[in-house]
Amino acid sequence: MSSFSLLRLSGGCRSHVLRKSSEGRSIFQKRSHAWIVRKSPLSPVCKYKNISQLGSQQRFFHNSHIKAATTTLKDAGIKTDDRSQKGALSSPPAPYTTPKTGLLSILPSSWVPYAELIRLDKPTGTYYLFFPCLFSTLLAAPMAVPMASPLSVVGTSLLFFSGALIMRGAGCTINDLWDRNLDPHVARTRLRPIARGAVTPFNALVFTGAQLLTGLGILVQFPTQCLFYGIPSLLLVASYPLAKRVTYYPQFVLGLTFSWGAMMGFPALGVDLLQNNAALAAATCLYTSNIAWTVLYDMIYAHMDIKDDAKAGIKSIALRHDAQTKQILSGLAVTQIGLLAAAGVAAGAGPVFFVGGCGGAALTLAVMIKRVNLKSVKDCWWWFVNGCLLTGGVISAGLGGDYLLRYYQLEDKKKIREEVV
Known part of the structure; x- marks a missing residue:
């Protein structure tokens, strides 16, 4: 259960995670972007790309647990966004968007x-x-x-x-x-x-x-x-x-x-x-x-x-x-x-x-x-x-x-x- 030791959960949250971990675990890994996660479809913890998304699932996590988890992630060397009140990990890179202004915006999309x-x-x-x-x-x-x-x-x-x-x-x-x-x-x-x-x-x-x-x-x-x-x-x-x-x-x-x-x-x-x-x-x-x-x-x-x-x-x-x-x-x-x-x-x-x-x-x-x-x-x-x-x-x-x-x-x-x- 060491992969979940980063999340200092208590009570029902810990019990729920422990039950799910017996079916399949997900391990946070530090990549070139800290928000990347190795997903496991069986674990509700790792269905989300950052801690702020986890925070929205109130049936599993309380804000105090998310804050504690963020502190532990920092101790583990995983970057987080200190400005986030929810303790979210650094935001994922922006996806590609088609140019809306300038020369490229007037070209056919295939060009x-x-x-x-x-x-x-x-x-x-x-x-x-x-x-x-x-x-x-x-x-x-x-x-x-x-x-x-x-x-x-x-x-x-x-x-x-x-x-x-x-x-x-x-x-x-x-x-x-x-x-x-x-x-x-x-x-x-x-x-x-x-x-x-x-x-x-x-x-x-x-x-x-x-x-x-x-x-x-x-x-x-x-x-x-x-x-x-x-x-x-x-x-x-x-x-x-x-x-x-x-x-x-x-x-x-x-x-x-x-x-x-x-x-x-x-x-x-x-x-x-x-x-x-x-x-x-x-x-x-x-x-x-x-x-x-x-x-x-x-x-x-x-x-x-x-x-x-x-x-x-x-x-x-x-x-x-x-x-x-x-x-x-x-x-x-x-x-x-x-x-x-x-x-x-x-x-x-x-x-x-x-x-x-x-x-x-x-x-x-x-x-x-x-x-x-x-x-x-x-x-x-x-x-x-x-x-x-x-x-x-x-x-x-x-x-x-x-x-x-x-x-x-x-x-x-x-x-x-x-x-x-």
Whole structure:
């Protein structure tokens, strides 16, 4: 009868439980959620998922018994909700509900799981994948011969955004396929489409193939040499989820993947990296700068799941260096800004880029690192989302301002030459 010793019952309640226990026992077990119970259809005690439900059955339990039971459960190491007057166990996780607002609410119901699979309602990842493409396009534009026009820069950037949207979705689908047995154990990911069974692994695999073909269709819109730069990135897209199982630094693999666009803008505008040493140096520095940025923001992101990751056996830099996170973030920020400035020097950028782009990025990163509360899931998410727009925005503005200034200075020189002739 040791399984019922946790419930300090007396009188008729104890007698009733003892009678029922001879037919079949139920044992409270501590799971990832304390409300989970191993049920026995013969025991009225375990027909209910928490103590508050038991309290509603007055013919078996009195409130004083429930309060005593809750105290004993705490002594046994099972979490309870102290705020509950009935001594209820922690509430079960909220069930999945169909989106009632936003973009997903207007889609056909059969499309919603696939839209959730590619995180269509959470575009921050798309922005993070797009920014390196935009950076390289703006950095490469003045180096093109002749200098790329604003219209060609805008057209190239729009193609990159389309590719980022598609490839980010494909990466999310591949990630969820890899993590289909891990996601159900993490609070933030347990309701993802594959984890909850709304999309089967086979359908997700077919969907991935369709996304990759669409991405290839976008890639062929660029100059042919972009194919040789773009296709190898697929290996990195597929390998990132595996990295979480073998190393505490999967963010570095993610950085290699998400930063790939930092090289793509050069061939997209006709700048041959293998024939132009200045462009190659600029692209290399920009790529490594974005790797540092990716590790930085994803380390903040990883802190949202740090407890669940530890339980599920998922590795991350946040787990490895929890106590030194802010120091590491500061080092990554210095590395990012230093390499970004080096890219500008190699590309011949002017003061608009160094003051606006590098200076602005340094300021936004410093504020984020100082103010982010790594113990708050909500705060980490806010800075992950808004840090993307702030830092990515000021770098883009610095690069864009420098490019436009150089472009119109060149146009003015052309007009002067024409007037002289």
